[in-house]
Structure formats: structure tokens, C-alpha cells
Amino acid sequence: MLISYKYRAYPDATTEARLNAALDTCRWLYNKLLEECNTAREAGIAPTMRGTQARIVTLKDESPSLKNVYSKVLQMVNATLWSNIAALSQTKKRGRKIGKLRFKSAVRYRTLNYNQSGFKIDREHSSITFSKIGTIPFTMHRPYTGKVKGILITRSGDRWYVIVQAEQKVSESKREGRSVGIDVGLNSFAVDSDGAAIENPRFYEHSLDRIKKLHQSIARKQRFSKNWKKAKGKLEKAYEHITNQKNDFLHKLSRQYVDTYATICVEDLNIKYLKEHGTSRGLRRSIHSASWGRFYSHLSYKAESAGTNFIQIDPRDTTQLCANCGSIVTKDLSVRVHDCPYCGFVADRDYNAAVNIHRVGMEQPFEPVEPRPLHHISVVQVLAMKQEAPPFRAG
Ligand SMILES: [Zn+2]
Known part of the structure; x- marks a missing residue:
């Protein structure tokens, strides 16, 4: 079972600027891939997750700002896009009439997803170092337990949070005792x-x-x-x-x-x-x-x-x-x-x-x-x- 622990994070001005730039880049990528999927469909070609994944590599030459974002984070942008596409087609199958997937505005796009790698937690100093972003202090009011599988950095107004996702073992058998x-x-x-x-x-x-x-x-x-x-x-x-x-x-x-x-x-x-x-x-x-x-x-x-x-x-x-x-x-x-x-x-x-x-x-x-x-x-x-x-x- 994956349990999320949300902590307030305090990036300094330089780091915050990098976070905002990375969010902008990821949003641009999300919208770009979505646009290309739509264009492909109109041309009668079914886009695939693997196809858009490979597209990220060629896009890096056209848009060098992509190189400033940790590659796994970019992969997660693609994963998010495809999970949204899947959710939409599920809803359509259930007979609901809904339109196309929407492009994301800056307000709606506010999370960077560091999955499996690209981060290092320093529990002693209560800070996390993110690849291509820097070190961000956070308040660990409630210590997490278990193996960390990923960390999300998310913006809410002018506040930042880190969400630590840790794997928790679920006991199969119920305990005996008092x-x-x-x-x-x-x-x-x-x-x-x-x-x-x-x-x-x-x-x-x-x-x-x-x-x-x-x-x-x-x-x-x-x-x-x-x-x-x-x-x-x-x-x-x-x-x-x-x-x-x-x-x-x-x-x-x-x-x-x-x-x-x-x-x-x-x-x-x-x-x-x-x-x-x-x-x-x-x-x-x-x-x-x-x-x-x-x-x-x-x-x-x-x-x-x-x-x-x-x-x-x-x-x-x-x-x-x-x-x-x-x-x-x-x-x-x-x-x-x-x-x-x-x-x-x-x-x-x-x-x-x-x-x-x-x-x-x-x-x-x-x-x-x-x-x-x-x-x-x-x-x-x-x-x-x-x-x-x-x-x-x-x-
Ligand atoms: Zn009595």
C-alpha cells in the first residue's frame, strides 16, 4: 500500500524560479504531446504511449529547455497524459457524453513527479535534493515510514509542498492480542x-x-x-x-x-x-x-x-x-x-x-x-x- 505524506516545503528564491520554470516546461510538453496525439487521430493514426515517449527525445533538440528538467519527470508527464486519456475513454465507454481532453493552463499544471529516482532525502536536516532543481528544506511534522517510491513537488498558491509516497507493508493476518x-x-x-x-x-x-x-x-x-x-x-x-x-x-x-x-x-x-x-x-x-x-x-x-x-x-x-x-x-x-x-x-x-x-x-x-x-x-x-x-x- 502506497501512503502519501504531505509536508510544507520552503524553496529559496533561486530554487523556486527553477521549480516554476520546470513546471512551465512540463506543461508545455503535456500540451504539445496532447496536440500531436489529436493531430495524429485526425489523420487516422492511433497514437501510442510508447510513441509519445520516444517523441520526447526528438523534442529535446527542438526545445532545449526540456534538457533542464530531470528526464524521469518528463516521462511522468507522458504517463500522466496517458492516464488522463485512459480515464477519459473509460468515462466514454460508460456512455457519458464528454469532449476532448483539455489543454492545461498554468493554473492547472502545478505538480512535478519524481518517480523512483532523481531525489535524495536528508532526514537529519529535513531537506530533499531534487535532480536539476536543488535542495529544498521541508517540515517533517509527521515522519514517514517505509520505502520511498517517489516524491511529488506541488504548488498551491504561493506555497510549496512535497508529497512523499512511501510503500507500507500491509499485514495479511489480523493480530492476536488485547x-x-x-x-x-x-x-x-x-x-x-x-x-x-x-x-x-x-x-x-x-x-x-x-x-x-x-x-x-x-x-x-x-x-x-x-x-x-x-x-x-x-x-x-x-x-x-x-x-x-x-x-x-x-x-x-x-x-x-x-x-x-x-x-x-x-x-x-x-x-x-x-x-x-x-x-x-x-x-x-x-x-x-x-x-x-x-x-x-x-x-x-x-x-x-x-x-x-x-x-x-x-x-x-x-x-x-x-x-x-x-x-x-x-x-x-x-x-x-x-x-x-x-x-x-x-x-x-x-x-x-x-x-x-x-x-x-x-x-x-x-x-x-x-x-x-x-x-x-x-x-x-x-x-x-x-x-x-x-x-x-x-x-
Ligand atoms: Zn449496575
Whole structure:
């Protein structure tokens, strides 16, 4: 399985000029080959991928700028053209009426594809050297794993990104081992059926003072002036820092769970939201729900490549049921403690829910639950977790 890791890249002015020139050349080549394919077809000759591939070599004499672009990148231009041609004819076969393949404008053409070769990654200094382009630093907020098969460099507005494509081994057989249920909530980010309570991250709140100051500083400056742009850049960086922290947190936490457990059970968020619609607690909840969704998607794809079972259950009654005896103990959102009048089981509300999620996911009957104090894990502890570290809690 090929997994893509996208990182922000920071080419200097010289390198950026080379990138833009290479993009221009590749776009010109794409359009040129497309034009020649169209002309051939009109003359009753069916063009072939091999034919256009060979054409690149002769075009180099006519248009020497092609020599400034790494040859494999040019080959990938041809590959892209033919995959677009194939996609178009597939759509036509399905009976859709569509026109010809379009020529690419500068806005639509913004990716250089270094496939298999022509790049060298320096992980230590977080930079990549591209053949015929130069060395570009990038931020590796989430380290990639696996063998790198190719790298794309892509422009988005005035930003640049590198997309590292790494081959990931998919475990054929599902793992055997411990299982866990995870409940996400408002008080803690998550509580699991082994009693771990993960503190809610407040990265935005922590940066709020700084962000306010930056906004004020921008407001005081003359629009589009040098200092205004500088202040804008600082604000952008501050927001990016928050995003990186959030991503880092979610990646590390999900990695820990996938490394620790062979089966992970969570609630199906789609059903949960559908049921809670109308009783939603507004903005605070919606901000959290975005993080929960991302947390689950990280869990899900990491679980897939690790051979961990990822089970999403119907969230019906998970908070109301007593995990110990199965009685319904109704409580509204403000009640933080589950206190069962039928069997006397007292537990943190979210812990009770996590045990229920685990039981439903594993299709197990009600069993006496061992009451245990929650084991609190701070955001700092999560951030200090290494990507491939041993489980954060043994036994
Ligand atoms: Zn009970």
C-alpha cells in the first residue's frame, strides 16, 4: 500500500524560479504531446504511449529547455497524459457524453513527479535534493515510514509542498492480542476501557494571547506594506504551528493505540451525530467532533497497515447502560459520574461508556467490571510519545 505524506516545503528564491520554470516546461510538453496525439487521430493514426515517449527525445533538440528538467519527470508527464486519456475513454465507454481532453493552463499544471529516482532525502536536516532543481528544506511534522517510491513537488498558491509516497507493508493476518474500547468526550479527549483518560488538548487556547497580539499588530500596519506582510507571515506561522501540534497529538495518540492493541473498538461517529442532532451543545462540540473524526481516521488507517482490527459500533445506550449489570441508568450530559442504583457500580461516566463500547465491539456478555481509578495522561505525555515507542501502559 502506497501512503502519501504531505509536508510544507520552503524553496529559496533561486530554487523556486527553477521549480516554476520546470513546471512551465512540463506543461508545455503535456500540451504539445496532447496536440500531436489529436493531430495524429485526425489523420487516422492511433497514437501510442510508447510513441509519445520516444517523441520526447526528438523534442529535446527542438526545445532545449526540456534538457533542464530531470528526464524521469518528463516521462511522468507522458504517463500522466496517458492516464488522463485512459480515464477519459473509460468515462466514454460508460456512455457519458464528454469532449476532448483539455489543454492545461498554468493554473492547472502545478505538480512535478519524481518517480523512483532523481531525489535524495536528508532526514537529519529535513531537506530533499531534487535532480536539476536543488535542495529544498521541508517540515517533517509527521515522519514517514517505509520505502520511498517517489516524491511529488506541488504548488498551491504561493506555497510549496512535497508529497512523499512511501510503500507500507500491509499485514495479511489480523493480530492476536488485547482489545480496548475508546470513548471520546468533552471532559477528556478520550477515555478507554483500560482506564486511561487522555487530557483534552487546548493548543488554540494556549496560543490565543499571541494570536490576538499578532492580529492587533497587523491592524496597526499599512495594508500591503513590507511590515504588514511580515506580520501576516508571523500570524500564518502561528496558525500553522497550532495545526502541526494538533496533528502531532492525533498521530502519536493513534499510533500508541494501534501499537498496543490488536483490536480497537469505537463508536460510529456518523450514527452518534445523527442521534445527537438537535441536542448538540453548539460550537464547543463541533470543534471537538472534527478532532474525533480525524482521530478515528488515523486509527483506522494505521490499524489497517498494522493488521489491527478497527471496529465501529452503534453508539446506542453506551453511556446510559451500566457496564457492570446492564441496567439503564439515565443521565444527562452534565452528570459526570455513573452511579448505578441497581448494582452499586460507580465509575467515571466516560469510562463506563468505554467499557460498554468494548463489550459491544467484542460481542461479549455483561461481566462484573473491576472498578479502577482513571489513569490520567497529559497532552505533554502524548506529545512526548515516540512514533514507534513501546506501549504507554503495560498490563
Ligand atoms: Zn449496575
